[in-house]
Amino acid sequence: MTAPAGPADGSAVVSALREALGDAVVTTSARLEAVRADKSGHRSASRPLAIVDARSVEDVQATMRIATSTRTPVVTRGAGTGLAGAAMAGAGEIVLSTLMMDRVLEIDEDDLLAVVQPGILNGVFNDLLADRGLWFAPDPASRAISTVGGNIATGAGGLLCAKYGVTRDAVLGLTVVLADGRVIRTGHRSVKGVTGLDLTALMVGSEGLLGVVVEAIVRIRRRVAGTVATVACFFPDAASAARASSAITAAGVQPAVMELMDAASLRAVDALLGTSMGGAGAAHLVVQTDGPAAGEEAAAALDIVRSLGGTAELTTDLTEGERLLAVRRAMHPAMERLGTALIEDVSVPRSALPAMFAAIAEIEERFGITIPTVAHAGDGNLHPNFVVEGDSVPPHIWDAADALFTAALTLGGTLTGEHGIGVLKRRWLADELGDDQVELQRGVKAVFDPLGILNPGKVFDPLVVA
């Protein structure tokens, strides 16, 4: 195929896609409308050209060959549960959906690895593994509706990272379709491997900028033996809950899960679930321990909580433990009821958690707003929520977000622990990375995508989204 000098017109692109891919090409209104948005609450200004429901590696290759020859931008998309706008698609773009590539190709119990297609849902994958006494550690709160491919694209984290690692640690190898339709295989099935540059790790969290992941070799684990103990605590305020969580990790306890919710979050969840946890000034901390030392660790956490002024209950009943955690998992739906939630995602060193909560309280006061905040306290990742009415974010909210990011960076942290940059955090990218590193990263992107057709305008574009 000879590439024309500039972008082809949209209808010619759709015709070429239809000729190559038949009814995998979808242009119905409802579908095109849906892919303008992700779960960030934002949406692009207009509809994309078409959606390709890829069913095979060959479908992805055919799509990319046409995109390259016609210079048409491609937005790769899984379940669309992203929170940074990276999978939002707009005018002139092809959406390459990998949601129908959802098979588990292999589960190897001896080598503790699985080979999966990107469209498999995290929850479905884990259900399959559970039947064999196995599990996949990356555990985004959205696991019931989000894909493993999305995990890899964003480097999504979740509740278990402090003890069980981040997504990068769980990916051993990838099959990737490049911008021009060629296929590469990175990584290996062995525990170790250092041949050449680590493109597997580079792909994790690359937000659709470098290629299309069509298959992944992921590390799986055996179910952890022993008790699961859950300690649920209330504190007078978020700052004291944060101090307790820092004290728990500093004491050498390694919780599998440690989740913190502030009073405004509890009130929102109360409104959704009909519960009544959000008394004035209350904050909630759930600590879950597992493994051979679960009981001892939970007892140690309980002592620390009580010594720091918290009230706590301990259970080793699994169902009761899940019920206590369900409060935390209800946070996102609870926020959605309040309006459009801009869910932030700063991450700081664990010991800085109390300082970060203090900074949030200061920002609330300065801007006259409430910022309901939950935190994966075990790893220092906070989700402060800005709730707004309607689709557009008012300037003072962006200013408050700016103050939030500055505080996180000052504390040695990052803009985004697990959601990614997408379009929503583009303008702060250089604040964290510095101009020289941004220039290098753009250079790496250009090596993979010389025509700039892979998710253009995401991550690096400095334009502000309205």
Place this chain on the structure above:
Amino acid sequence: MTAPAGPADGSAVVSALREALGDAVVTTSARLEAVRADKSGHRSASRPLAIVDARSVEDVQATMRIATSTRTPVVTRGAGTGLAGAAMAGAGEIVLSTLMMDRVLEIDEDDLLAVVQPGILNGVFNDLLADRGLWFAPDPASRAISTVGGNIATGAGGLLCAKYGVTRDAVLGLTVVLADGRVIRTGHRSVKGVTGLDLTALMVGSEGLLGVVVEAIVRIRRRVAGTVATVACFFPDAASAARASSAITAAGVQPAVMELMDAASLRAVDALLGTSMGGAGAAHLVVQTDGPAAGEEAAAALDIVRSLGGTAELTTDLTEGERLLAVRRAMHPAMERLGTALIEDVSVPRSALPAMFAAIAEIEERFGITIPTVAHAGDGNLHPNFVVEGDSVPPHIWDAADALFTAALTLGGTLTGEHGIGVLKRRWLADELGDDQVELQRGVKAVFDPLGILNPGKVFDPLVVA
């Protein structure tokens, strides 16, 4: 500084270095001779121009600015313990030694991280940490003489990777001096962080091709509580020891250490230590378990070993455990006594360990040679040793190595688990990665190093070293 059109002459480069860096610039015969080689047993054809003993980030920057302006190649070097020739330096090159940048800048017990300079020795670092009940998991067999910077440059692994992760998992952030002397900071001090492309992970294992690591934020751990149990076993042959090690991991036991030595290795160690382990056909397996379930896991391993025809002893005495492991740690010096050892480093999925040992036996027979082999059996990483006389490797040994690599790749493994490509494995790089991926990797290298001055001829150069 204006860059000239081509490389400057060597004496002008050395003069410029002396002017900027004074007595940090070394050109004594002994030092220049030493940096022609690493621990691979190979050496470059001639001496480099000079060595810069950098004492600060500024020294590294000054060196790189001069290298850029004069188009002079730079070989970054730590302790020179590499086994793939990546730190060997030759004609016209500057050696940038980071060995004197050896300070621990910070140990943060609450956040379980340390900030170190690259020249700190792994052993020295771990001794400092041990005083506080902490440790750094990457544990190359060379830990007493190798640096943390070298670990990072090669992605070195060691004995503990199956349970405690590879070097990539232990590096949170890096300060890197670029080819032109600019400085970037990648990563963060938080557990999570996904801002932009993961250049921290890309740097790990990049063998001096992309920049000079001058500071690292590394993850440290609390000392594992509980017993350490060591099971030392003998088997009639390596294949049955390999079957036992696969059975142990398949049974859900997670050893901290599991090391396998074949009969030829035992004989070599016997010759060094004056012991007498290497009876005809014997093979040795050491399994070490730690943590709360150490005792149970060791007992389970013992049962498996005995059921598969091994004889075994179990100790929970730490000193006795270290003595049993010392046999394994004596392997490299034992090989050095026999001649020039080409230490290979293939890695395969753990379940393929018996098949890989069978392949090695077949290669020994086909080429009429003995290949003493040890393996980090817990993670499937084997070190087959080709022992030759003199400095040059005869063609039939390269052919045997070629057969070895082909076998590892066929089993889903890799050319190199932890030593890197350097110069010794360049000609097989494309066999593993494929031409398209090699092209991409070269492109990424060029983004970081547009003039090609960072460790040129390593990893990507297809020329065969004599």
